[in-house]
Amino acid sequence: MASIKELNYTPNVLAKSIFKRESSTVGLMIPNLSNPFFNQLASSIEANLLKRDYALFLCNTNDEPEKERYYIEQLASHRVAGIIASRPLCSKPYLDAKIPTVSFENRISEHTPSISTDNYRGGFEAFDRLYETGARRILHLTGPDIFEAVAERRMGFEDAAKRRHIVPQVIHFEQDFREDMLSVSLLNSIDWTGLDAVFVFNDIAAAFVIRHLNSMKIRIPDDIQIIGFDNSYIGRLLFPSLSTFEQSPKEIGLGLVETLLALIQGETEIQTEIRFKPKWIPRESTK
Amino acid sequence: MASIKELNYTPNVLAKSIFKRESSTVGLMIPNLSNPFFNQLASSIEANLLKRDYALFLCNTNDEPEKERYYIEQLASHRVAGIIASRPLCSKPYLDAKIPTVSFENRISEHTPSISTDNYRGGFEAFDRLYETGARRILHLTGPDIFEAVAERRMGFEDAAKRRHIVPQVIHFEQDFREDMLSVSLLNSIDWTGLDAVFVFNDIAAAFVIRHLNSMKIRIPDDIQIIGFDNSYIGRLLFPSLSTFEQSPKEIGLGLVETLLALIQGETEIQTEIRFKPKWIPRESTK
Numbered sequence: 217m218a219s220i221k222e223l224n225y226t227p228n229v230l231a232k233s234i235f236k237r238e239s240s241t242v243g244l245m246i247p248n249l250s251n252p253f254f255n256q257l258a259s260s261i262e263a264n265l266l267k268r269d270y271a272l273f274l275c276n277t278n279d280e281p282e283k284e285r286y287y288i289e290q291l292a293s294h295r296v297a298g299i300i301a302s303r304p305l306c307s308k309p310y311l312d313a314k315i316p317t318v319s320f321e322n323r324i325s326e327h328t329p330s331i332s333t334d335n336y337r338g339g340f341e342a343f344d345r346l347y348e349t350g351a352r353r354i355l356h357l358t359g360p361d362i363f364e365a366v367a368e369r370r371m372g373f374e375d376a377a378k379r380r381h382i383v384p385q386v387i388h389f390e391q392d393f394r395e396d397m398l399s400v401s402l403l404n405s406i407d408w409t410g411l412d413a414v415f416v417f418n419d420i421a422a423a424f425v426i427r428h429l430n431s432m433k434i435r436i437p438d439d440i441q442i443i444g445f446d447n448s449y450i451g452r453l454l455f456p457s458l459s460t461f462e463q464s465p466k467e468i469g470l471g472l473v474e475t476l477l478a479l480i481q482g483e484t485e486i487q488t489e490i491r492f493k494p495k496w497i498p499r500e501s502t503k
Numbered sequence: 504m505a506s507i508k509e510l511n512y513t514p515n516v517l518a519k520s521i522f523k524r525e526s527s528t529v530g531l532m533i534p535n536l537s538n539p540f541f542n543q544l545a546s547s548i549e550a551n552l553l554k555r556d557y558a559l560f561l562c563n564t565n566d567e568p569e570k571e572r573y574y575i576e577q578l579a580s581h582r583v584a585g586i587i588a589s590r591p592l593c594s595k596p597y598l599d600a601k602i603p604t605v606s607f608e609n610r611i612s613e614h615t616p617s618i619s620t621d622n623y624r625g626g627f628e629a630f631d632r633l634y635e636t637g638a639r640r641i642l643h644l645t646g647p648d649i650f651e652a653v654a655e656r657r658m659g660f661e662d663a664a665k666r667r668h669i670v671p672q673v674i675h676f677e678q679d680f681r682e683d684m685l686s687v688s689l690l691n692s693i694d695w696t697g698l699d700a701v702f703v704f705n706d707i708a709a710a711f712v713i714r715h716l717n718s719m720k721i722r723i724p725d726d727i728q729i730i731g732f733d734n735s736y737i738g739r740l741l742f743p744s745l746s747t748f749e750q751s752p753k754e755i756g757l758g759l760v761e762t763l764l765a766l767i768q769g770e771t772e773i774q775t776e777i778r779f780k781p782k783w784i785p786r787e788s789t790k
Contacts, residue, residue, distance in 0.1 A: 273561075290528075426742070
């Protein structure tokens with residue numbers, strides 16, 4: 217031990233990986249580091265892996281399938297033990313890489329374990345909660361349909377509206393929140409005076425809406441109520457604070473890590489679809 | 504080429520690393536993924552590395568020196584080509600690892616290249632700008648002194664106050680922003696009615712202050728002006744939007760990557776200290 221210390225010896229895990237064809241490193245695909253929900257999820261996954269002595273190789277895909285494919289190749293050539301793909305936008309490269317993989321939100325294949333929130337239920341409940349406060353003119357601001365979770369929230373919202381015989385009002389953002397998404401032309405084009413409430417597809421996009429309404433002196437929740445989705449820390453920082461549906465990074469991070477390690481260890485009885493219930497978090501932006 | 508494709512061949516970079524003792528992967532230490540500034544910096548570093556065909560191994564140290572040492576070992580055993588250490592809280596483990604390293608903010612050694620913003624100048628200018636609007640009762644909310652950049656902002660603020668014959672008022676947050684740092688007991692303990700202005704050590708902490716003042720119906724900037732530091736995206740999301748000093752993730756990320764690659768390539772003429780000027784970004788929270 218003394219000579220190991222003296223020689224400043226580092227076990228060469230690369231050499232081990234080559235011979236054993238395995239490593240204690242896991243790759244994580246994150247679509248958008250600027251979205252507080254995804255950086256909370258990354259932190260949770262990392263903490264859970266660290267406890268089990270796995271290091272994390274974090275790849276920021278920026279929702280670009282090309283970058284995702286590049287990183288899958290990088291992870292494969294580094295012989296990672298497994299991949300956690302959050303919101304993957306491709307399937308074949310994962311399947312071709314033949315590395316144990318689990319996904320969050322978008323599904324890779326029917327055999328690839330997937331964890332997500334019951335987003336349909338969240339969207340349905342968002343409409344109903346607003347309806348029950350007396351709101352009738354309710355807008356849903358949604359994101360791109362390629363994000364399955366976002367599309368499911370929209371479908372839940374639309375079905376709840378139809379059940380109440382209300383024609384759903386839906387406007388699409390072209391992408392998820394980005395640092396440079398500060399053009400408020402979409403928000404400027406909306407006739408807010410004709411609305412009682414808005415359900416926004418995630419908290420960070422809802423933060424833009426709150427900022428916009430504040431700057432127009434529209435009172436929240438008196439004139440317009442707002443509901444977000446995620447319960448990321450941003451919602452508690454806003455004024456008024458944001459009512460939202462929680463998907464817990466702790467619960468999801470733990471689920472993804474445990475499922476992946478079961479796969480890596482060759483367990484055969486693995487649930488291929490896990491759905492967590494969204495939890496209603498009432499705050500100041502609703503009545 | 505056809506048979507390579509058919510066999511689903513992946514070049515084994517691990518094998519290459521072992522023989523060549525190098526790899527095309529760089530490790531990045533990030534102290535706090537929840538701080539928007541640090542995730543913008545991580546994205547910028549990643550984009551710059553990707554252009555040069557280096558993959559990124561992102562390590563979230565959470566400002567814990569123990570985790571930092573664990574990750575240095577992991578990076579060493581994975582034979583990364585270099586390390587970018589942002590706000591490192593230890594020195595010896597980096598020097599012992601003998602891997603080309605550059606740091607952002609805290610310095611590792613006098614020979615280890617370091618990039619940072621001229622934080623002293625930023626703190627000095629923050630006081631002066633507030634003083635020039637007529638503010639005299641100016642508070643500085645600062646963070647822990649182990650963060651050199653934060654301590655330098657405080658020293659600049661204090662020196663500017665003394666030059667104007669004003670006794671500087673300074674209160675310390677015990678740590679940088681964390682998702683769970685939502686106890687506002689510190690903010691509740693402050694007598695805001697006795698203040699004209701507050702300079703906060705970073706934008707994400709300033710977001711808490713703005714939320715707190717809004718909830719107490721204190722008008723910004725009429726009753727109290729606020730200045731942050733970083734120019735992360737959060738400042739544009741707030742109402743009122745946050746006046747701040749910019750340190751550019753684009754400029755810093757590029758500087759860190761270019762300096763590291765010069766080190767990796769064995770260049771000898773490397774500047775060991777690069778300082779960027781902070782840039783004043785006036786918005787709605789100041790007069």
